[in-house]
Amino acid sequence: MFKQSLTLGAIGMVCSMAAASANNTPITGNVSSKCSIFTDTSGVYGNPTPDELSTKTADGGIDPVVRYDVTVADKYKAKISWPNSFSTAPNLSDAVNWDGETSVKSHSVAGMSAYEAAKVEYDNVTEFDLTLAGSTWFSVESEAKYGVGKSLPGGEYKANVVAECIAD
Amino acid sequence: MRLISIIAAALITTSAAAHELTPTYPEIEPAYVEGVSVIKMKMWNRRSDASYYEVNVYDDEWKSVPFATPEKIMKLSYLEHKSFELYIRDTDCDRVTYICTTSKQLKQDVQSTGIKSRICSKVK
Numbered sequence: 001m002f003k004q005s006l007t008l009g010a011i012g013m014v015c016s017m018a019a020a021s022a023n024n025t026p027i028t029g030n031v032s033s034k035c036s037i038f039t040d041t042s043g044v045y046g047n048p049t050p051d052e053l054s055t056k057t058a059d060g061g062i063d064p065v066v067r068y069d070v071t072v073a074d075k076y077k078a079k080i081s082w083p084n085s086f087s088t089a090p091n092l093s094d095a096v097n098w099d100g101e102t103s104v105k106s107h108s109v110a111g112m113s114a115y116e117a118a119k120v121e122y123d124n125v126t127e128f129d130l131t132l133a134g135s136t137w138f139s140v141e142s143e144a145k146y147g148v149g150k151s152l153p154g155g156e157y158k159a160n161v162v163a164e165c166i167a168d
Numbered sequence: 169m170r171l172i173s174i175i176a177a178a179l180i181t182t183s184a185a186a187h188e189l190t191p192t193y194p195e196i197e198p199a200y201v202e203g204v205s206v207i208k209m210k211m212w213n214r215r216s217d218a219s220y221y222e223v224n225v226y227d228d229e230w231k232s233v234p235f236a237t238p239e240k241i242m243k244l245s246y247l248e249h250k251s252f253e254l255y256i257r258d259t260d261c262d263r264v265t266y267i268c269t270t271s272k273q274l275k276q277d278v279q280s281t282g283i284k285s286r287i288c289s290k291v292k
Contacts, residue, residue: 033192035287039185039215043281055281064281067186075192083281142281160282166266167192167290 035076035130035165038067040137043161045144050151054143063139065105066163070130077166078128082142083159090155094147101141102126108134130165138163185215189269189287196261196291205261207254209289211269213244218285220244220272225254226288227263234260241272264291 045053046060055061068078082100086092104116109132120127130136140161146152190210199206211221222241225233236255244250256264268288 032190034188034190035192036186036188036214037285037287039217039283039285042217042283045281064283066283066285069186072192087282140281158282160284162284162286164286164288166288 031071033072033075034070035167036069037163037165038069039064039163040067041065043140043142045157045159047152051146051149052143053152053157055141056143059143063141064161065137065139066161067135067137068130068163068165069135070133070165073133074129074131075168076130077168078130078136078138079125079162079164079166080128080138080140081123081125081162081164082140083144083161084124086144086157086159088156088158090153090157092146092153094150096147097145098124099143099145100124102138103141104128104136105139106137108136112136129168185217186212187215187218187221187269187271187285187287188212189267189289192289193292194267194289196256196264199255201255203258205256205258207256207264207267207291209252209254209267209269211242211244211250211252213246213248213250215271215285216246217282218271218273219246220274221269222272223252223254224268224270225256225264226266226268228265230266233263266290 041064043055043064044062045055047053048059055063066080070076080102082102084098107113111132112134115128115136118129194207194209196205196207220241221244223237225235227233237252242250254267266288268286270286271284273282
């Protein structure tokens, strides 16, 4: 009798321990509207001619690539500006003429290919309506040409691309 | 030598990093101080190349709206989350439209072409 009650007690203890160790540890998550800007590729200027800096591959440069992730469709607008001044440069005695082009490089959803045709360009800015949820990669080409028949002074040159994501 | 430079370029140029600001549509709530309202925001820094972010508030014509916050330029380490509050006078609440955070890179962290990211939430 004593042995039986001891066994039952032991089983009860094991069961209660198992119940305690099976306690849930919840992991909670929430998918809400959000825009993330990823700096996918930092650009590099090539120096194809003495008076020019360019991120074009053909000119020895690398186009910077920015990725936009939006979790909910039609909530954000991407506004990307190619540089129109250097953030770091040696002293320049003449004007620099800037040019550039922002284009859709890749996308996670087929419908995003329409972004390229629907883009709006003004000054050095290109706007894209992010009408679909997912990821879009934009490449930003930029060129800087120095005065007429003048070589760019030697030194370090840096410029900034501005990638904005603005709620609609 | 050429192979080494290609590998080095790939390593330098393919590190994806992000900047996030939520919520998309924040709400203006009453603050503890009379005549002042508060907007609560959250940021996450996944950019290893940027540790400072500037906060700005604008109206619908992108004109600055006065506001107070403990740090207008906040330090946010890589992978750090931060909740912050913006205090706005009740008289300016109707004008508040965009709340933006802009990455601020240190000069030495910028490569040939740096990327400045700015995310703006909208008060509806």
